[in-house]
Amino acid sequence: MRILNGTEMWNAVTLTEVMDAVEDAYAIHKSGRYTMPDRFCAARGGDLMLYMPCFLDSFIGTKMLAEFPDNPKKGFPYLSGLMILNEAETGQPAAVMDGGTLTAMRTGAVSGVALRYLAPEACTSAGLVGCGTQGLHQLLYACAVRPLTDLYLYDLHVPDPGPFCDRLREKLHACGINRGIRFHFCRDARSLAEQSEILISATQATDPVYPDDEALLKGKCLIAIGSWKPDRRELPDAVWKLCRFAYTELPYACEESGDLAIPLASGLLSPDRVRYMEDLIQDTKEGRPHEQADTRCFKSVGMGIFDARCAQLICEKARQKRIGAEIAWDS
Template sequence: MIYLTEKDILEAATSEDMLDAIEASLRLYEKKEFHMPQRLHVDHEDNVLLLMPCFTKDYFGTKVVTLFPENPAKNVPVLNGIMVLNDAQTGVPVALLDGPALTAVRTAAVGAVSIRHLAREDAHAVGIIGAGVQGFYQARAACSARNITDIFIYDLYPEKSSALKDKLSKALPDVRVHQAARVEDLLEETHIVITATTSLEPVLPDKEELLAGKHFVGIGSYKPEVREFPKALFGLLKTVYIDTEHALEESGDIIVPLRNGWLAQDQIMTLGRFLTEGKSQDQVKQETTFFKSVGMALFDVCASKLIYENSVRKGLGQKIVR
């Protein structure tokens, strides 16, 4: 068994490889060639423990995640965890992976797969709303899906936008990175907009003229009462794409529009279904499009398989002797 740190995970697989692995997992989801028990959610005082298992043909895995909201006061991240990957034939654990790093790269890849298939081909400017960890990884992955020349960042806290700008400028030296003073400024300059916030209310203006013709990726809303997108967006959409049917029960960006009649049930489609049906993407890429991700354990297992097998080949990780 090997232990893989954040550094190992980033070295093990390119962004392009991760996009391919996640796209394959979306197709696997449609074929139902996996077993994903309901995740265990435990609330203890103000903290949360999540256990997320999934079984596939070659491997199964369980991600253990903790969310401790008071951690920043202790200079500790809110999100911590670890992924255990097991051989499906023997049950033997083969790898332990850093949980936050795995979550970051696979979530970013999910968003980028939607960019690959739904965003206009000539899109070259991406906007990031929310300058946290996920903002960095989403911007990085987006550059693997399109020829991105400019990234615009907006956050309620300018110092966070500035820090992310510096980090992205170092990681992506060939891309111009800008700090937007207002969300409206970001929208006027970009073709792809990714929201990765903890906001309870929409972070975009309720104005169709500022939203039309873009591809939107929603990452932040993971509770029924949490929304990042305004009513105006749904009047522009023919279809809303989701990663898993769990979004219908988990995300306010789907639940609220359905409840209020802004969105009809037959307008919702999984991205995997869109990919497996093999329809022409040319027309869709000219439309206003929206992809909402809530994540699932299948992504963790498929991403971990890629990272583990590449790590063994490259000699990465620390061997743990049983």
């Protein structure tokens, strides 16, 4: 069984390979060649344990994630966990890897794929609301898919985004993205949105992070990955007045995320305007692009199939490159 820490996982794969694995996960989801029960969530107070099994053809992936809201105050990450891969043929354990790294890597790649299909090719600016772990990886992949030169940052609770920028610069460099990128710290989400073509939110916000202002948000490409509970949202109503479609991963997102559940309940968003990223990808590849408005939006809640497919990629590449420790069971 192979054991991989976060650094080894990053050394095993490239950003493009992870995004291609995410596209493949969408194709597998569309084909139905998988078994993925609803994610099981165990809670004590505000602390959550999420268990996400998924059977693919060659591996079974089970991600176990701890979401502990008070962790950042204690100096620990908000999300942490483990990913376990078992051989699909025999059920034998194949690999264990860092679930926090896998989450950040694949969630960044999920947004990278959304930008591949939704963002204008020549975008040079992106704004990030929420300078945490996911946010950093969101920008990493955004820089890989669009020629971004200016990144705008805003966080309600981070007074000095300097360390965040240093970490992102290091990651960009390690991933071979060496163009001069300028960082701008914004006093609020309005000034961030005024200057950014792409808007990414990666927060635990309970209320919309942007002003409910159509003129401000018109023509933007919005990616919202945070606030996945039914009573929370990052996106204001204006988004649904401007977008033709709401792209997401699967129907369950409409129940799980307030970003979709709240406008669907109020009638602002109708069910026929909710579209799935897997269809956009396949239709675009087959020459049937969706008729879009100039404002576009992808809401992500994630799904276990992304974790399983990306972990499969990491495991196979790590085996080829002899990265990580191999341990033998003696049972």
